[in-house]
Amino acid sequence: xxxxxxxxxxxxxxxxxxxxxxxxxxxxxxxxxxxxxxxxxxxxxxxxxxxxxxxxxxxxxxxxxxxxxxxxxxxxxxxxxxxxxxxxxxxxxxxxxxxxxxxxxxxxxxxx
Amino acid sequence: xxxxxxxxxxxxxxxxxxxxxxxxxxxxxxxxxxxxxxxxxxxxxxxxxxxxxxxxxxxxxxxxxxxxxxxxxxxxxxxxxxxxxxxxxxxxxxxxxxxxxxxxxxxxxxxx
Numbered sequence: 001x002x003x004x005x006x007x008x009x010x011x012x013x014x015x016x017x018x019x020x021x022x023x024x025x026x027x028x029x030x031x032x033x034x035x036x037x038x039x040x041x042x043x044x045x046x047x048x049x050x051x052x053x054x055x056x057x058x059x060x061x062x063x064x065x066x067x068x069x070x071x072x073x074x075x076x077x078x079x080x081x082x083x084x085x086x087x088x089x090x091x092x093x094x095x096x097x098x099x100x101x102x103x104x105x106x107x108x109x110x111x112x
Numbered sequence: 113x114x115x116x117x118x119x120x121x122x123x124x125x126x127x128x129x130x131x132x133x134x135x136x137x138x139x140x141x142x143x144x145x146x147x148x149x150x151x152x153x154x155x156x157x158x159x160x161x162x163x164x165x166x167x168x169x170x171x172x173x174x175x176x177x178x179x180x181x182x183x184x185x186x187x188x189x190x191x192x193x194x195x196x197x198x199x200x201x202x203x204x205x206x207x208x209x210x211x212x213x214x215x216x217x218x219x220x221x222x223x224x
Contacts, residue, residue, distance in 0.1 A: 032211050043116075044203065044215040051211060089155060098143065098210030099168060102155035 002027045002094040006103030013080055013110050021075040021106050023064075023090035032093040033057075033066050033073040034100070039086045047075075047088070080110045114138065116216035118204050124222045125194055133189040133219045137206030144187050145213060146171075146179060150200035158202075161187060194223045 007022040025033065035047040035057070048057030053068035062077045073090060090103040117136045125131050137144050146158040157171040161181045172178070176195075181187040191198055201220050205213040 034211075036215075043217040044205075046212065046214075049211060093211060095168075096210065097160055097162065097168070098207060098213060099145070099157050099160055100147070100213065101157065102147075104154045 002092055002101045004090050004092050004101055004103035006090045007106055008104060010107035010109060015082055015110055015112050016079045019077040019080045021088055023073045023075065023103060025071050025073065025092050027092055027094045029094065034091040034093065035064055035075050036089040036091055037086045082110045082112055084108060085110050116204055116206050116214050118216040118219050120219060121217065122220045124224060127196060127223055128193055130190065130192045131194055131221065133202050135187045135204030135216060137185060138214055141206035141208050142184065143207045144181060145205045146189050147203040148200045149203060196223050199223045
C-alpha cells in the first residue's frame, strides 16, 4: 500500500538557517504530494502541494519539488524564522477522492 | 468564511462508555474525511464521505467505530465501548476538490 517516510527530527535551527526536511514515498500510480503544517495550538494547514512529476510547490518561502525518479518531495526553506516553529507533515494523495497518507511528522524549532 | 468546526474540543470519558464526536464542514464542501492523530500511529485516515455516503471506510479500526453524515453536511463519529487505545486527537477535514482539504481543530479524546 501507499506509505510516506519522513525525516523524524526533532530539528532545531537558528533563525536564518537553511531548512531541509526529507520525505520519500511509496505509491502505485501518480499520487499528488503535500506538505501540511501544524502550528502550536492550531489545526493542520496545507502549506504546499504538487500534483505531477517535476512540479514545484511553493508558499511562504517554502518549496518542494515532486521527484518521481527518486520518489521524493523534500521540503526546503532558505532562511527560517522563529514563527516557522511547528510540526511539518508530508502527505500523499493516492486516490481520486483525496484520501491522504501521512508521514510521521517532523517537529521544527527555530531559535532567535 | 467559517472553517471546519469540531465539537467538543476536549472529551474525557471512562473506559467502556460511548462517545460522539461532531464535525461541521465548510458549507458547500461535498467531501468529508475523518483522521486520527495518536502518538503510536501518527496521523491515519479513518473514513471518507461523498455527500451522505461513505465509499471508503477502510480506516475504521474496529466495529466499535461508526460514522454518519446527514444532509450532506454535519458528520458524527461514534465510538462505542471506548478503550484506552482510542485516546487520540480526531480530526475532520472537508473539501470541494480532492487536492485541497481543510482541517478542523480536532477533538482530543482521553479515555481513562
